[in-house]
Structure formats: C-alpha cells, structure tokens
Amino acid sequence: MxxxxxxxxxxxxxxxxxxxxxxxxxxxxxxxxxxxxxxxxxxxxxxxxxxxxxxxxxxxxxxxxxxxxxxxxxxxxxxxxxxxxxxxxxxxxxxxxxxIADATGKEAIRLGVGKVGLLGNKPTMTKGFIPELLKDNYGIETIIPQGEALEKSHFYVSRELTQGRFTDEARTFFLDQISQLKARGAEAVVLGCTELPILISPESSDIPLLATTDxxxxxxxxxxxxxx
CATH class of the missing domain: 3.40.50.1860 (Rossmann fold)
Structure with missing residues (x-):
C-alpha cells in the first residue's frame, strides 16, 4: 500500500x-x-x-x-x-x-450533473478554488447562496460546525438553502464543509448531496x- x-x-x-x-x-x-x-x-x-x-x-x-x-x-x-x-x-x-474538487467533480460527472450549488464558509464559496476547478476540469457550473445567506452560511460553518456545535437552527438554515439552490437550477448540492455531512443527511434532500469529505x-x- x-x-x-x-x-x-x-x-x-x-x-x-x-x-x-x-x-x-x-x-x-x-x-x-x-x-x-x-x-x-x-x-x-x-x-x-x-x-x-x-x-x-x-x-x-x-x-x-x-x-x-x-x-x-x-x-x-x-x-x-x-x-x-x-x-x-x-x-x-x-x-x-x-x-477535493477533483473528487467532487468526478462524482458529479458520474451522476450526470452539470450545475451544482455550493455550501460552506465564505472563502470556500467565493474564492474560486473549488468552482474554478469544477468548471475548468469538468465543465460544471457552480452557484452559491445570495445576499445575507452567504454571511449566515459562513457564520454557521466557522463559528459552530468547525467547533463541534450542530444545532437544529443551523440544520434548518442549510436545508432551506438547498431548496433555494435547487429552485435556481442546481441539480446537486456540494457540502463544501467537512462537518456539513454530520449536520445534514442525504435522506433530508430530494436532490443529490455531494459530501466532499466522503x-x-x-x-x-x-x-x-x-x-x-
């Protein structure tokens, strides 16, 4: 090995x-x-x-x-x-x-997904190091939360999830964001925070959740x- x-x-x-x-x-x-x-x-x-x-x-x-x-x-x-x-x-x-984006892109291609939503902290969603690789290497478009939701996602990830706090309030927020991303055309949502799959199960969404950690x-x- x-x-x-x-x-x-x-x-x-x-x-x-x-x-x-x-x-x-x-x-x-x-x-x-x-x-x-x-x-x-x-x-x-x-x-x-x-x-x-x-x-x-x-x-x-x-x-x-x-x-x-x-x-x-x-x-x-x-x-x-x-x-x-x-x-x-x-x-x-x-x-x-x-x-990590190569692992995610390959799974999206396997599922036939061409447009994904991305959830995580603000740098992960906005800096481009995941969306750019998905676009350049796999032709996959990435969309992220809008307005105040962007800051709220960052707060939950950086101040709660990465510190081992998993609340019902955070779960409700992210499930709502998944629904909103789907309404904007996302065919799957990338859980771009290692702790997000701990908070949200695949069964809680009606579109695929791409758990980057797994x-x-x-x-x-x-x-x-x-x-x-």
Missing part, C-alpha cells in the same frame, strides 16, 4: 472523520487485520481565522514538505477551505496533492490501494 500524508487540524473534528473514513475504506479491501500507514500534520486552526493568504500558503507548504520528507507519496488536505493554498503549494513539492476520503483510499 502507498503512504499518504494528511494535513489536518482545520478543524480537528474533520481530521478525525478523514482518518476514520480512510481506514474503513481501505479495510473494505484488505480486511480488518491491518490498516494503512498514514502520516498526520495537524495545523492550528487559528491560522485560517486570520485570513492571511501568505501565512496560510507558507504554513501549508511547510506541512507538505515535512510530510514529503517523512515518506508521504501523496497529500490530502483534510478540509475544503485550505485548498486555497493548493496553487501555491503544489508546484513547490514533488508529490501530488489529491484535490468523496475525498475515497480518492485517498483508492490512491493507497493503487486504484487511482
């Missing part, structure tokens, strides 16, 4: 989910008598809250180089928002970063097993 490095900590809750899913998915093939070798670098989430792009880029480069030097053959960033550092980091290291973890498991 190949060794991958996980860059986690943003949040640590999501890192646990990634670790669990990757082990379970690899276990589907190798059984429960063993498990993959994983390297983890856990970053302090405070660096994301400062919203200093240069510091974020340099920190993720530092983490990537340390994991590469430690034997990682590929990297997985265990959250959506830190993928903003991908364009800076990838050209400066010698191993691939498995991009899809990304599957991409990692496939790489470990040599299936990619």
């Amino acid at each position: 190949k060794t991958i490095g996980l860059i986690g900590g943003t949040s640590w809750h999501s890192t646990i989910v990634y670790y669990k899913l990757i082990n379970e998915m690899v276990g589907e093939t190798i059984g429960t008598q063993g498990n993959p070798e994983l390297l983890i670098y856990s970053i302090n989430i405070e660096i994301m809250r400062a919203q200093d792009a240069e510091k974020i880029n340099n920190k993720y480069l530092e983490a990537s180089l340390k994991l590469q030097e430690s034997g990682a053959e590929a990297l997985v960033i265990c959250a959506n928002t830190p993928h903003m550092a991908y364009k800076f980091v990838q050209p400066r290291i010698d191993i691939p970063i498995l991009h 899809l990304h973890a599957r991409m990692a498991a496939d790489f470990i097993l040599g299936n990619s």
